[in-house]
Structure formats: structure tokens, C-alpha cells
Amino acid sequence: MIPASRLHRSAPSSRATYPAAAEPLEEVGAGGPGDVAAALAFALARLVSAPDERRPVALVTTADWLGERGRPFAGGMRAWDLDPGRLIWVRTRREGEALWALEEVLKSGAAAGGLATAAAPPFVATRRLEFAAREGGAVGVLLRAGPAEDLSAARRRWRVTALGSGTDAFDPEALGAPRLRAALLKRRDGPPGAWDLERDDETGGLPVVAGLAGDGMDAGERRRGPRRLGAA
Amino acid sequence: MTVWTRANGGEDQDDSAPPDHAPFVLVDRGARGLVLHALNPAARALGLSRGQSHADARAIAPQLASVPAEPERDKEALKRLALWAERFSPAVAADMALPAQEGLFLDMTGGTHLFGGEAAMLAELRARLAKAGIPARLAIADTPGAAWALARLSAAPEAIAPPGRTREAIADLPLEGLRLEAEALVLLRRFGLKRIGELYGLPRSGLARRFRGEAGLRLVERLDQALGAAPEPLEPVRPGPAYRTGVVFAEPLTHIKGVALRLPDLARTLGEQLERDGRGARRLALIGFRVDGRTTTIEATLSAPAARPEHMIRLLREKGLEHLDLDFGIDALMLAARQAEPLSTRQGKMGEDGHAASSEALAGLIDRLQARLGEGAVRRPEARESWIPERSEAWRRAGPDAPVSAAVQDRPRPILLLDPPEPVRTTAGLPDGPPVQFTWRRAQRRVVGAQGPERLGAEWWRSEPGLMNRPARTRDYYRVEDDQGRRYWLFREGLYGREDADHVPSWWLHGVFA
Numbered sequence: 001m002i003p004a005s006r007l008h009r010s011a012p013s014s015r016a017t018y019p020a021a022a023e024p025l026e027e028v029g030a031g032g033p034g035d036v037a038a039a040l041a042f043a044l045a046r047l048v049s050a051p052d053e054r055r056p057v058a059l060v061t062t063a064d065w066l067g068e069r070g071r072p073f074a075g076g077m078r079a080w081d082l083d084p085g086r087l088i089w090v091r092t093r094r095e096g097e098a099l100w101a102l103e104e105v106l107k108s109g110a111a112a113g114g115l116a117t118a119a120a121p122p123f124v125a126t127r128r129l130e131f132a133a134r135e136g137g138a139v140g141v142l143l144r145a146g147p148a149e150d151l152s153a154a155r156r157r158w159r160v161t162a163l164g165s166g167t168d169a170f171d172p173e174a175l176g177a178p179r180l181r182a183a184l185l186k187r188r189d190g191p192p193g194a195w196d197l198e199r200d201d202e203t204g205g206l207p208v209v210a211g212l213a214g215d216g217m218d219a220g221e222r223r224r225g226p227r228r229l230g231a232a
Numbered sequence: 233m234t235v236w237t238r239a240n241g242g243e244d245q246d247d248s249a250p251p252d253h254a255p256f257v258l259v260d261r262g263a264r265g266l267v268l269h270a271l272n273p274a275a276r277a278l279g280l281s282r283g284q285s286h287a288d289a290r291a292i293a294p295q296l297a298s299v300p301a302e303p304e305r306d307k308e309a310l311k312r313l314a315l316w317a318e319r320f321s322p323a324v325a326a327d328m329a330l331p332a333q334e335g336l337f338l339d340m341t342g343g344t345h346l347f348g349g350e351a352a353m354l355a356e357l358r359a360r361l362a363k364a365g366i367p368a369r370l371a372i373a374d375t376p377g378a379a380w381a382l383a384r385l386s387a388a389p390e391a392i393a394p395p396g397r398t399r400e401a402i403a404d405l406p407l408e409g410l411r412l413e414a415e416a417l418v419l420l421r422r423f424g425l426k427r428i429g430e431l432y433g434l435p436r437s438g439l440a441r442r443f444r445g446e447a448g449l450r451l452v453e454r455l456d457q458a459l460g461a462a463p464e465p466l467e468p469v470r471p472g473p474a475y476r477t478g479v480v481f482a483e484p485l486t487h488i489k490g491v492a493l494r495l496p497d498l499a500r501t502l503g504e505q506l507e508r509d510g511r512g513a514r515r516l517a518l519i520g521f522r523v524d525g526r527t528t529t530i531e532a533t534l535s536a537p538a539a540r541p542e543h544m545i546r547l548l549r550e551k552g553l554e555h556l557d558l559d560f561g562i563d564a565l566m567l568a569a570r571q572a573e574p575l576s577t578r579q580g581k582m583g584e585d586g587h588a589a590s591s592e593a594l595a596g597l598i599d600r601l602q603a604r605l606g607e608g609a610v611r612r613p614e615a616r617e618s619w620i621p622e623r624s625e626a627w628r629r630a631g632p633d634a635p636v637s638a639a640v641q642d643r644p645r646p647i648l649l650l651d652p653p654e655p656v657r658t659t660a661g662l663p664d665g666p667p668v669q670f671t672w673r674r675a676q677r678r679v680v681g682a683q684g685p686e687r688l689g690a691e692w693w694r695s696e697p698g699l700m701n702r703p704a705r706t707r708d709y710y711r712v713e714d715d716q717g718r719r720y721w722l723f724r725e726g727l728y729g730r731e732d733a734d735h736v737p738s739w740w741l742h743g744v745f746a
Contacts, residue, residue, distance in 0.1 A: 037744040038718075041746030073649035084615075087613055089613070101604075104597060104600055108593055110597045162717040164680070164713060199746075
């Protein structure tokens with residue numbers, strides 16, 4: 001008779017563990033036009049994922065991106081474990097400037113990380129960003145407006161959609177902690193997967209929601225998922 | 233030392249320089265028609281003089297060519313020349329006190345040895361001015377007043393009054409050298425006085441009393457200033473830089489590459505100067521002195537004082553050396569710290585290893601970003617005393633130190649704020665409750681969950697109007713979630729039936745939650 005634990009382990013599973021630690025360069029895309037805020041919050045969570053990090057975090061935006069979506073509100077980022085005192089906002093006009101600014105931020109070594117909004121970053125630029133992030137010991141995140149399939153040097157490509165809030169333990173009428181679904185479309189260190197994450201209001205962290213963890217991908221994504229994207 | 237540039241209307245002479253042998257004048261509008269404002273030597277030889285009416289002058293010399301004077305542009309030209317003269321001295325004043333006697337004052341105290349002595353310096357300055365097409369008379373003396381007189385009235389175009397012998401040096405000059413008004417000069421002539429030296433022996437109180445009003449006091453003051461008995465501070469065209477270093481080229485430099493090659497040396501020297509005093513530059517200027525008597529400058533501002541040459545070089549490169557307009561070449565290049573501050577203020581706290589290094593790296597990063605993207609492109613949030621969300625935080629220009637952190641706000645706040653808020657159309661269930669659905673940017677959203685209200689009263693002590701230029705009203709904020717899991721921050725402005733009866737309360741979207 002085989003012990004249950006062995007059975008569980010040997011079962012063929014596509015379940016991947018949620019990679020809490022960020023790679024030097026990652027891409028985060030919004031699932032739809034309404035998911036930009038969720039994608040931004042998830043990207044910030046990736047930036048501050050390293051523990052005991054006190055260096056600032058840079059937010060590089062282009063004029064186009066800002067015009068549509070309002071301005072970053074530091075008071076609201078505190079809930080995502082980002083101390084406003086660490087925040088630096090760099091406003092640029094064009095995407096080329098934004099990518100240059102992010103590269104400067106990453107390689108300076110003065111920042112824990114930076115994110116830049118980008119519509120179509122050239123592959124060469126992403127390679128440069130990856131090198132810069134490694135050089136400066138920082139985490140870079142490219143925030144894309146939608147799902148992208150172009151070439152990129154980013155080690156991971158996420159797609160983030162908003163989910164209905166969880167329930168509040170004390171008040172069934174109230175909105176609970178915000179949730180979002182993060183699908184990892186491309187990664188190097190394992191199979192792709194998707195996770196439902198809920199903000200922990202105590203720590204500001206983004207733990208995987210108990211009972212929802214696992215491969216939440218639908219069939220279409222499963223087919224697309226393993227394809228190697230870019231020069232990974 | 234003073235330079236008297238007789239190139240009145242230098243601008244015009246540059247553009248279409250009239251030949252010296254043909255009489256040429258600049259005319260200006262006077263009380264009674266056009267009057268002569270400036271004359272070339274040929275016109276002066278015909279017996280014309282400044283202030284004469286243009287009609288009289290045309291009667292004397294029918295072939296007279298005349299062009300309207302542009303005193304404002306003349307002043308600008310003189311200022312530009314003063315900036316150019318900063319290569320000789322950090323304190324240069326443009327002297328425009330008396331009409332037709334405009335010139336420059338250079339404070340050369342302790343600086344002439346850099347140019348091989350006083351005589352060599354005067355010769356070099358005059359040669360460089362001549363090359364730029366500016367005829368000039370120069371003099372060097374202990375006081376600005378004496379130098380002024382010598383430059384304009386001595387026989388030689390370059391005059392030097394030996395230190396401590398000012399009295400003798402200007403004794404033989406005419407009284408015009410005292411920078412007096414025309415009426416005072418006329419009166420002095422009536423007394424039979426012609427030379428400055430003749431005033432030395434006269435009793436000063438009697439001299440002052442001879443004149444009506446203030447002219448007498450003015451005469452005595454001018455005399456004292458010329459002889460150094462009364463102080464005469466110069467007003468430089470701009471405050472001299474705290475630290476500067478320069479290099480002079482034998483041949484004019486016409487290519488920007490040459491500048492790039494010299495920059496490291498200059499930065500190193502300036503860095504050493506700053507380091508020695510424990511200071512760092514806050515504002516840097518790289519100034520090229522052009523052969524045509526103008527300057528070309530690029531400036532960079534630093535977010536924190538820095539003395540490291542690499543940082544200064546990188547910053548100026550980022551600003552773009554190509555913005556230096558070399559034109560026909562520059563024969564001197566200067567790097568100056570226009571503003572310097574103590575470096576020690578940024579030293580890390582004891583025991584925080586690497587704090588100083590990382591804050592220096594951050595300051596460097598901010599400078600580079602600002603140099604390329606423009607001042608104000610890099611910002612950090614600062615909490616403000618207000619509970620109205622759009623006023624509660626300001627994005628301030630980034631400096632070296634972390635800004636004051638906001639008071640901890642435990643109320644839910646959106647991650648993106650729409651400023652100004654955008655109007656939405658709503659269908660409300662209850663008048664005082666959250667909407668059941670709303671339309672924002674032409675898309676309808678069905679509300680499945682809502683929390684609120686969080687009531688924020690208007691800040692009645694502020695005079696600025698609220699939304700749509702109406703008086704600010706109370707806002708009730710709701711956090712609502714639509715059926716797709718997106719969370720919005722809506723507020724209803726105004727209370728039903730209580731505030732401002734003319735307007736029914738309206739709904740606005742103020743932000744988006746993650």
C-alpha cells in the first residue's frame with residue numbers, strides 16, 4: 001500500500017509554486033483596460049518583494065500613460081507595503097525616455113527597483129534593462145497596457161486581472177481585502193501557472209489565497225503557456 | 233580697471249558696418265525732434281556733436297547717413313560684453329551711469345599676475361577686443377573713479393596709474409574725468425577751474441557750497457571716490473562664482489570635441505578647489521569665451537552638493553556639450569560652481585554604513601535624470617495638511633533627502649487618483665446610498681459591493697472654489713466594486729436638501745483601487 005503522502009507527491013501535476021522573489025526584469029501586463037490599477041499594484045508588490053530593502057523605488061511614466069489613468073497616489077500605495085518616502089516618480093514624455101530613465105535607475109545601484117510604463121519596448125532595450133538591473137542589484141518591471149507576445153528579455157511575463165474582493169471576517173456586508181489573479185505566461189524556472197492573490201492588510205504582502213492556489217489557467221492559456229517567448 | 237568701449241551701437245556696426253570715412257550717425261528721439269545719439273569719427277570731424285538736432289546736422293552735412301539708435305540693444309550688448317570679460321575677473325560691472333560714456337569696470341584686485349602683469353593684461357584685453365571688432369581704451373588704477381578718468385581722457389589708449397599714486401596720475405586730466413553732470417561742469421569752468429588737480433587745494437566745504445542743490449556734494453563725493461577717500465562698490469553684472477577654473481587656448485577651439493577633451497581637467501581642478509573647502513557645487517556652469525567677444529554657456533543644477541569630478545562631467549555631458557555655440561571658436565573655457573554648499577550636511581549618521589554612499593548615488597541619479605528630462609521631471613511625494621484627497625499630497629521636486637512622510641492614513645485610498653475627478657452618471661438605489669450602477673467613460677458598470685460613506689467636509693477656510701468652480705461642498709466617498717472585480721472610488725458631492733439648494737448632489741469618480 002502506498003502512503004497517501006507519496007501518492008500526492010507523485011501525482012502528475014502542473015502545479016507550480018508561486019515565485020515570490022522577483023527576477024531582475026519582469027513584465028506585467030494588464031488583462032484588460034480596467035485592470036491597469038491591479039497590474040500597477042502587482043508590479044509594485046514585485047518591486048518591494050525583497051525583504052529588508054530600504055532603497056527607493058522609482059515609478060517612470062510616459063505622458064500618454066498618465067493622461068488616461070490619473071496620477072499615482074502615494075497615499076494609496078502605502079497599503080501595498082510601499083512607504084511613500086521611498087517613492088520617486090519620474091515623468092517622461094516619450095517611451096524612449098522612459099526606458100532610458102529606467103535603465104539609469106536600475107544601474108545606479110541607488111534604487112531597489114523601478115517600473116516603467118511601456119507600450120512596445122524594443123527587444124534590445126529589454127536586454128539593456130536586464131543587464132542594468134543585474135548590475136545595480138535592482139528589480140525592473142515593465143508595465144504593459146495589455147497582454148503582449150513580442151520578444152522580450154524579461155524572465156517572467158505576468159498578466160494581471162482584478163478579482164472580486166474577499167469577504168471581511170467581521171462584516172459580511174463590507175468589502176474584504178482586494179484580490180487579483182496573476183497568470184505567469186512565461187518563465188524560465190518552471191512551468192507557467194496562475195494564482196489568485198489577496199492582499200494581506202496586516203503586512204501589505206500578497207499571499208496566495210488559501211484554497212485557490214494552483215494552476216488557474218484555462219485551456220487556451222495552457223496551450224499558449226509553455227511556448228517559449230522571446231529569447232528566453 | 234575700466235574699459236571704455238567707444239563702440240556705441242556696436243550691434244549696428246556689426247551688421248552693416250559703415251565705412252569710417254563716410255559720416256554716419258545714430259539718431260534718437262529727443263524733446264524737439266530727432267537728435268544725434270552717436271557719431272563715427274568722420275561725422276565728428278565735420279563738427280557734429282552728440283545732442284545736436286538731426287535737422288541741423290543734415291544742414292551741415294547733407295550726405296550724412298543716419299540710422300535710429302537702439303539704446304536697449306546697446307545695453308544688452310554691453311552686458312554681453314561684461315559676461316565675456318568675466319574671463320579676466322569674476323567681478324565685472326557694466327557702467328551705464330552717464331550717457332555716451334558707457335564702459336566696463338573689472339575688479340582686478342590680486343588678479344593681474346595671472347595674465348603676466350598689469351601692462352600685459354591690458355594689452356591682451358585690448359587685442360582680444362580689437363579682434364572682436366571693438367575699439368577700446370583701457371586704464372588700470374587704484375579706484376574705479378580714477379580708472380574711469382584715465383581710460384577716457386589720458387593720451388594713450390592704455391593707461392596705468394601706479395599703486396598709491398592716483399592723485400598725481402589724474403591731476404592733469406580735465407574735470408570731465410570726475411563723472412559730473414553738464415551743469416556742474418559749466419559752473420566749474422566759470423570759476424576758471426579746468427583740471428582735476430586744481431580742486432585738490434580748494435577748501436571742500438566752500439567747494440560744496442558753491443553749487444545749488446546736491447551738485448556740490450556730488451562733486452566732492454566724486455572727487456573722494458576718484459582719490460579713494462570714499463568707497464565706491466561695484467555692482468557686478470552677476471554675482472561672481474564661488475569657485476572657478478579656466479583654461480586658455482593659443483588657437484581658437486572650433487569643435488565641441490576639444491571642449492569634451494578639456495572638461496575632465498577642469499572638473500578635476502574645480503573638484504579639488506571644492507574639496508579643499510569641504511564644499512560641493514549646487515550649480516555648475518561651463519562657459520566658453522568666444523573670439524567675437526561673446527560667451528556661450530551651459531548650466532546644470534545639482535540636487536545635492538557634489539565635488540566629484542566624474543559626477544560633474546557626466547552631468548554636463550548629459551546636458552549636452554553640443555549646446556555650446558562655438559561659432560567661430562572659443563579661446564578660453566571656464567568651469568564655475570555658481571553656487572556651492574557645505575558637503576558635510578549630507579554625511580550619513582554614525583553607524584549607518586553605506587548610508588552616505590547610497591544617498592550620494594541617489595543624488596547622482598536624480599541629477600542625471602533631471603539633466604536629461606528637465607527640471608521637475610523627478611518628484612517625490614510630500615504630505616500636506618489637508619484631508620481633501622487631491623490636496624493631501626504634493627509631488628515635490630526631488631532633493632537628496634527623503635521627503636517628510638505622510639501621516640499614516642489607515643483609510644483606504646486609491647492607487648491612481650484622477651485629478652480633477654471625472655463626472656459619472658449614476659443610478660442610485662437610495663438618495664443617500666451608493667449607486668447601483670454608474671457610467672464612466674461611456675462604459676456602464678454594475679455595482680456589486682460598496683462600502684462607505686467616508687464623509688469629508690469642505691475646507692471652508694480655503695478660498696479656492698470646488699469642482700466646476702462652484703463653492704466646495706461636502707463629499708461622501710464610497711468604495712465600490714463592479715461585477716468584474718474592479719474597485720473604484722466614487723464620491724457624491726453635496727448633501728441632499730442641505731447644502732447649496734440650487735444644485736442637486738453630483739457623482740464623481742476620484743480614483744481607482746487595485
